[in-house]
Amino acid sequence: MISETADTVQRARRYLDSGTSDPKDVLAWRQQLRSHGHPVLARALSRQLAERFIAGTSMAMDEVDALWKACKADEAFSHARRVLKRRRTGAPNIVAP
DSSP states (O other): OHHHHHHHHHHHHHHHTTOOOOHHHHHHHHHHHHHTTOHHHHHHHHHHHHHHHHHTOOEEHHHHHHHHHHHHHTTOHHHHHHHHHHHHHTOTTEEOO
């Protein structure tokens, strides 16, 4: 489990350093990091993913829902509100799953 968490930490850091990954993967990493004692890195992932979505990265509706809930759980309330607003107004970067 330790090597799996270390691998997740490396993936998360690469993503935060302008890497790209599927939003589902990023949300899964966030959950794993939160449950294994890396809450700061988990919060950074949710904020970064939210910023990318707000900037125009396409995401499926279920990913958007998971994202605003993750931001809320991570106390990134302004990010959660902005993601939720775009979800409610039907932003063009929300795609069918």
